[in-house]
Amino acid sequence: MPILAKWYDFRDLGNAIGALQDQILDWGAPDWVPYVVSGIIGVVGILLWLLVSQIIFIWIERRVIGLMHNRIGPNRVGPMGLLQGVADAIKLLLKEAITPRATDTILFWAAPIAIFIPAMVVFAVIPFGEGMVLSDLDVGVLFFVAIGSINTIAVFAAGWSSNNKFALIGAMRQIAMLISYELVQVFAILGVVIMVGSMRMVDFVEWQSGNDVWMFAIQPLALVAFIIAGLVEVNRSPADISEAESELIAGFHTEYSGIKFGFFYAAEYFATFALCGVIVTLFMGGWTLWGLEEWVPGFLIFLTKLYAVFFIFIWARGTLPRLRIDQLMAFSWKFLLELMFVNILVVGLETLIWREGGYDAATVLPIFAAINWVLAIGLAIFWARMLGHGTASSAGKRATLTQELGAIYYEGAGTPGA
Amino acid sequence: MEDTGTVVAFWALAIITIGSAFMVAAVRNLIHAVVFLVLSFLGVAGLYITLSADFVGVVQILIYSGAIAILVIFAIVLTPQAGRDNAETSMRLPAVVLSGLVATMLGYASIDTNWSISDRPGFEETASAIGVALLDKYILPFEIAAALMLVAMLGAIIIVRDEGTEGAAED
Amino acid sequence: MTLKSEPYVINVGPQHPSTHGVFRLRLTMDGEKIIDAEMIIGYLHRSMEKLAEERTYTQNIPFTDRTDYLAAMTGNLAYVMAVEKMMEIDVPERADWLRTIMAELQRFASHCMAVGTFANDCGTWQTPVMHMIRDREKILDLFEMACGARLTTNYMRIGGVSRDIPPEFLPALAVLLKDLPKRVKEYEDLLLNNEIIIARSRGIAKLTPEEAIAYSLSGPMLRGSGVAWDLRKADPYAAYDKVEFDIAVGTNGDAYDRFAVRMAEMLQSLRILEQCADMITEGPIHARMSTSTVQPVGDPVAPLVIRPPEGEAYARIESPRGELGFYIVSDGGIAPYRFHIRAPSFINLTPLKKMTVGATIADAVVVLGSVDIVVGEVDR
Incomplete structure (x- = not known):
C-alpha cells in the first residue's frame, strides 16, 4: 500500500510507529531509543488488545454457548451484559487465593505466572498488519510451536505442586497429549512451509496475497489437522481432556482459586487467540482480503478473521462430546499423523513440479487444490474405514423393539465386565 | 558485541x-x-x-x-x-572435586584458545542455510542420524510390545 | 522389563461434578486404570423408611416425591398402589388413565435428564442436557397445570388422584405430543449417531443377561442387557393393559445400549401418551372408601384418617429407573408398621464395581451415567 504510508495512514499502524522512530532519531536520541520505544509501544498495544478482546470474548463465548443451550446467557452487567468479563475479573481478584496445605508452595505460585508467559510471548511473531509484527523472526512459525511446548512444563508444575491426584492425572494427560499432537502440528505446518518456502510469518501472507489464494483451499488436510492439534494444545473442548470437568473436576487447576485460577483462564484465552492468529496467517491470508486491505486497515481484516476462527472453537465447544484420552492419542498416532505424512509427500511433489517446471501459479494452483481436496476427503474416508469407523458395526444403533415378554436379545459375545 | x-x-x-x-x-x-x-x-x-x-x-x-x-x-x-528431599550422600565430596576439575579444565582451555573472529558476514536466514547444508553437504550424516532414530524407535516399540503381550498373558 | 507401579486411591465424590448428587466412589487406581472400586453411599440418607412409620398413610405420599426426585409421579403411584392393594380399593377408570398419563410424562421427563446427563458425562459441554431440560420444562408445566407443583407433585392419592385435570390440559398435551417426537428425532440424530458418544460408551461396562438377572437389575439396565422385561407388560397396572407399546431392548449390554434403550423408551412413552389422550374416559377420579377403613373405629368425631386392615402388601411399578416397589405392613393403625422401598437406583448400582474395575476413570464416569442413579432414591 504505497499510496500514502504516512503516519496518519491508519491502514497500517506500523506507519505511525515508523514515523515516531524517525522523529525520535531526528531529536538526536541514540540508536537504541526508538527501538526500545517502538518495542514497548508494540508490547503494550498487544497486551491492551488481548485484555479487551478477552473481556469481550468471555462475553461472546458465554452468550453464544448460552444461545446454543437455549439460555439467554449473561445479560445483567452493563449494556447487554457486555461488562460480564470485567465483573468476572473483579470477582476473581477479590476471591481468596487459597494455597492448600502440603502443596509445593513455590511451584504452586509460579505455575500460573509461568503459563502466562508463553501465552503472551507468541504474539511477538504474529503479523497483525503489514508493518505490524513485533519481531519478524525468519523462523516465526517454528517459534510459535516451540513456545507452545513450554506450556507443558507450567501445566505439569501446576498439577504436581497442587498435591491433588486429580490435578496430577490432569497434568500427566496434558503432557501425553502435547507429545502426541506437537508432532501433528509441526507436520501440518511443514506442508505449508514447503509450499511457501519460508518460515517467516509475513511470507505466508505475502505468498497467499501474491497468488490470490488462501492456503486452506490448497491444503485442507493441513488446516484440519492444525485446528485439531491446536484444540488439544490450548486445551479447549472437545480436547479439554486434561481438565475434563466430568472426570477430573478441573484437571490440573483443580486446587487453584481466585486470581491464580484467573491466570489459567486468561492464559487459555490468550493461547487460543494466538492459535487463531496463526491459523489466519498460515491458512486464511492474514491481513489481506483480495484488495480490500488497500481501503480497510489490514489489522481490522486480520482481527475479523481471527474472531471468526475463534467462533469455530466456541461452536465446537458447544457441540462436541469429549474423547477419552487413549482415543485422542490413537486419533493422533493412527490417523492424523499418517494423513500428515501423505500430505507432506504430496505437497512436496507438487512444489517440486511447480518449481522445476516453472509453471504459472494461476494454472498450477487450481490443479493442486483439486488434487489435494480429493485426496483429503478420499484419504480421510478411506483411512477411517481402515480403522473400523463408518462401517455398519460402528454406526449408531437404535434399541430393538419387541412385544415378546421375557425373551433375551443379547448378542454381544465379548468378555463380560468392563 | x-x-x-x-x-x-x-x-x-x-x-x-x-x-x-x-x-x-x-x-x-x-x-x-x-x-x-x-x-x-x-x-x-x-x-x-x-x-x-x-x-x-x-x-x-x-x-x-x-x-x-x-x-x-x-x-x-x-x-x-x-x-521427597534427597538424603545426604557420601558421593558429595568426589562430585564436587570432579566438577571442579572439569570446570578448571574448561576454563583453562577457553582462556588458552586463540579465539579468531570470522570476518565473513553472518547468515541472513539461518534456517534455509542450515537446511541447504543438511540436505546438500551433510546429507550422509543426516540420513545416518535419521536411520539411527528410526532404529531406536523401532527398538522401543518392540520392547514395549513384548512387555505388553507378556502382561496380557499373565492376566 | 516391568516398571513397578504403586496403586493410589482417589475419591470421586461426594463433591464431584459427575456423581449425580452426593454419591462417593472410592477408586483404587493403577495409573488411569481402576483396579478396585468401592461405593460409599448414605450422604443423602434421610431415614425415610423409619420416618414413614410415624406418619399417616396420606402424609407419607410427599415422602415418595422426595425419594426419586426426578420421578415424583411414579414414586407416588407405586406407594398409593401398595396401600390400595392392602385396602382392596378399586380405582376408577379415569383415575387410572390420569395415572398412566402422569407416569408416562414423568418417564419422558426423567429419561430426558438421564440421557442429558449421560451425554454430559461423555463430555458434551452441557448442550444436550440443556435442550432436554427445555422439553422437561414443558412436561413440568403440564404437571403444574394438573396439580400445582412441578417437581414434588404429590399428585396421587390413595384411591385415585388428588384432583382432576383442568380442561386446557389435554389440548396442551396434544400440542406437546406434536412437538416432542421431532425433538426426540433430533436427539437421536445428534446423540445416538454421534461418533464420539459411540466411541465413549460402546463396549463399556458390559453385562450379560445372566449377570443382569443375577444382580436383580431392572429397568433400562436390564433391558440394555437384552432381557425383554417390563412390568408395564409383565404385571400391568393402571391403564397399561389397554394401551399398546413395545419393549425396547439392547443387544450388547453396554453403556451405549442402556442409553439407546432410554431413547427408544422416550418414543414409546409418547406413543402411550397419544393413546391415553384418545382413550381417556370421563368419570370420577377418586374411589369411595368404606368408613370402616378411613375412620378410627368407634370414634365418629375424629378426623378421617386412612386405617388399612392388618396385613401386608407389595406393589411394584416400572419407574423410569426400574422396578420400584413399596412393601408396607399394617398393624391396623393409622401409620404403617413397616415401610420399605425397593429402590431401583440402589439395586442397579450393585454391579458398579464389576463394571468399573479394569476400566479407566473416564469410563467410570460414563458407567455411572449409564446407570442413571438418583441419590435421593439410593440413600432414601
Missing part, C-alpha cells in the same frame, strides 16, 4: 543460564531441579538468539525445553522418591 542491548542481554542470559544450572545441582527437590533445568535451557536459547542463530535458538526451546524436559519429567515421575 558492540551495542549495549546485546551486552545487557548476554550478561542477563548468562546469569540465568549459569545460575539455574547451579540450582539444578543445588536444590533438593527433583521437580524444582527440572524447572531450573528448563530455565537454563531457555537461557541457552536466548544466548543463541543474541548470536543471530534464530533457528538453533528456537529449536533449542522446542527440543530441550519442550521435549527433553518432558523426558526428564517422565524419568522423575518413575523415580520412587521423586517428591
Whole structure:
C-alpha cells in the first residue's frame, strides 16, 4: 500500500510507529531509543488488545454457548451484559487465593505466572498488519510451536505442586497429549512451509496475497489437522481432556482459586487467540482480503478473521462430546499423523513440479487444490474405514423393539465386565 | 558485541543460564531441579538468539525445553522418591572435586584458545542455510542420524510390545 | 522389563461434578486404570423408611416425591398402589388413565435428564442436557397445570388422584405430543449417531443377561442387557393393559445400549401418551372408601384418617429407573408398621464395581451415567 504510508495512514499502524522512530532519531536520541520505544509501544498495544478482546470474548463465548443451550446467557452487567468479563475479573481478584496445605508452595505460585508467559510471548511473531509484527523472526512459525511446548512444563508444575491426584492425572494427560499432537502440528505446518518456502510469518501472507489464494483451499488436510492439534494444545473442548470437568473436576487447576485460577483462564484465552492468529496467517491470508486491505486497515481484516476462527472453537465447544484420552492419542498416532505424512509427500511433489517446471501459479494452483481436496476427503474416508469407523458395526444403533415378554436379545459375545 | 542491548542481554542470559544450572545441582527437590533445568535451557536459547542463530535458538526451546524436559519429567515421575528431599550422600565430596576439575579444565582451555573472529558476514536466514547444508553437504550424516532414530524407535516399540503381550498373558 | 507401579486411591465424590448428587466412589487406581472400586453411599440418607412409620398413610405420599426426585409421579403411584392393594380399593377408570398419563410424562421427563446427563458425562459441554431440560420444562408445566407443583407433585392419592385435570390440559398435551417426537428425532440424530458418544460408551461396562438377572437389575439396565422385561407388560397396572407399546431392548449390554434403550423408551412413552389422550374416559377420579377403613373405629368425631386392615402388601411399578416397589405392613393403625422401598437406583448400582474395575476413570464416569442413579432414591 504505497499510496500514502504516512503516519496518519491508519491502514497500517506500523506507519505511525515508523514515523515516531524517525522523529525520535531526528531529536538526536541514540540508536537504541526508538527501538526500545517502538518495542514497548508494540508490547503494550498487544497486551491492551488481548485484555479487551478477552473481556469481550468471555462475553461472546458465554452468550453464544448460552444461545446454543437455549439460555439467554449473561445479560445483567452493563449494556447487554457486555461488562460480564470485567465483573468476572473483579470477582476473581477479590476471591481468596487459597494455597492448600502440603502443596509445593513455590511451584504452586509460579505455575500460573509461568503459563502466562508463553501465552503472551507468541504474539511477538504474529503479523497483525503489514508493518505490524513485533519481531519478524525468519523462523516465526517454528517459534510459535516451540513456545507452545513450554506450556507443558507450567501445566505439569501446576498439577504436581497442587498435591491433588486429580490435578496430577490432569497434568500427566496434558503432557501425553502435547507429545502426541506437537508432532501433528509441526507436520501440518511443514506442508505449508514447503509450499511457501519460508518460515517467516509475513511470507505466508505475502505468498497467499501474491497468488490470490488462501492456503486452506490448497491444503485442507493441513488446516484440519492444525485446528485439531491446536484444540488439544490450548486445551479447549472437545480436547479439554486434561481438565475434563466430568472426570477430573478441573484437571490440573483443580486446587487453584481466585486470581491464580484467573491466570489459567486468561492464559487459555490468550493461547487460543494466538492459535487463531496463526491459523489466519498460515491458512486464511492474514491481513489481506483480495484488495480490500488497500481501503480497510489490514489489522481490522486480520482481527475479523481471527474472531471468526475463534467462533469455530466456541461452536465446537458447544457441540462436541469429549474423547477419552487413549482415543485422542490413537486419533493422533493412527490417523492424523499418517494423513500428515501423505500430505507432506504430496505437497512436496507438487512444489517440486511447480518449481522445476516453472509453471504459472494461476494454472498450477487450481490443479493442486483439486488434487489435494480429493485426496483429503478420499484419504480421510478411506483411512477411517481402515480403522473400523463408518462401517455398519460402528454406526449408531437404535434399541430393538419387541412385544415378546421375557425373551433375551443379547448378542454381544465379548468378555463380560468392563 | 558492540551495542549495549546485546551486552545487557548476554550478561542477563548468562546469569540465568549459569545460575539455574547451579540450582539444578543445588536444590533438593527433583521437580524444582527440572524447572531450573528448563530455565537454563531457555537461557541457552536466548544466548543463541543474541548470536543471530534464530533457528538453533528456537529449536533449542522446542527440543530441550519442550521435549527433553518432558523426558526428564517422565524419568522423575518413575523415580520412587521423586517428591521427597534427597538424603545426604557420601558421593558429595568426589562430585564436587570432579566438577571442579572439569570446570578448571574448561576454563583453562577457553582462556588458552586463540579465539579468531570470522570476518565473513553472518547468515541472513539461518534456517534455509542450515537446511541447504543438511540436505546438500551433510546429507550422509543426516540420513545416518535419521536411520539411527528410526532404529531406536523401532527398538522401543518392540520392547514395549513384548512387555505388553507378556502382561496380557499373565492376566 | 516391568516398571513397578504403586496403586493410589482417589475419591470421586461426594463433591464431584459427575456423581449425580452426593454419591462417593472410592477408586483404587493403577495409573488411569481402576483396579478396585468401592461405593460409599448414605450422604443423602434421610431415614425415610423409619420416618414413614410415624406418619399417616396420606402424609407419607410427599415422602415418595422426595425419594426419586426426578420421578415424583411414579414414586407416588407405586406407594398409593401398595396401600390400595392392602385396602382392596378399586380405582376408577379415569383415575387410572390420569395415572398412566402422569407416569408416562414423568418417564419422558426423567429419561430426558438421564440421557442429558449421560451425554454430559461423555463430555458434551452441557448442550444436550440443556435442550432436554427445555422439553422437561414443558412436561413440568403440564404437571403444574394438573396439580400445582412441578417437581414434588404429590399428585396421587390413595384411591385415585388428588384432583382432576383442568380442561386446557389435554389440548396442551396434544400440542406437546406434536412437538416432542421431532425433538426426540433430533436427539437421536445428534446423540445416538454421534461418533464420539459411540466411541465413549460402546463396549463399556458390559453385562450379560445372566449377570443382569443375577444382580436383580431392572429397568433400562436390564433391558440394555437384552432381557425383554417390563412390568408395564409383565404385571400391568393402571391403564397399561389397554394401551399398546413395545419393549425396547439392547443387544450388547453396554453403556451405549442402556442409553439407546432410554431413547427408544422416550418414543414409546409418547406413543402411550397419544393413546391415553384418545382413550381417556370421563368419570370420577377418586374411589369411595368404606368408613370402616378411613375412620378410627368407634370414634365418629375424629378426623378421617386412612386405617388399612392388618396385613401386608407389595406393589411394584416400572419407574423410569426400574422396578420400584413399596412393601408396607399394617398393624391396623393409622401409620404403617413397616415401610420399605425397593429402590431401583440402589439395586442397579450393585454391579458398579464389576463394571468399573479394569476400566479407566473416564469410563467410570460414563458407567455411572449409564446407570442413571438418583441419590435421593439410593440413600432414601
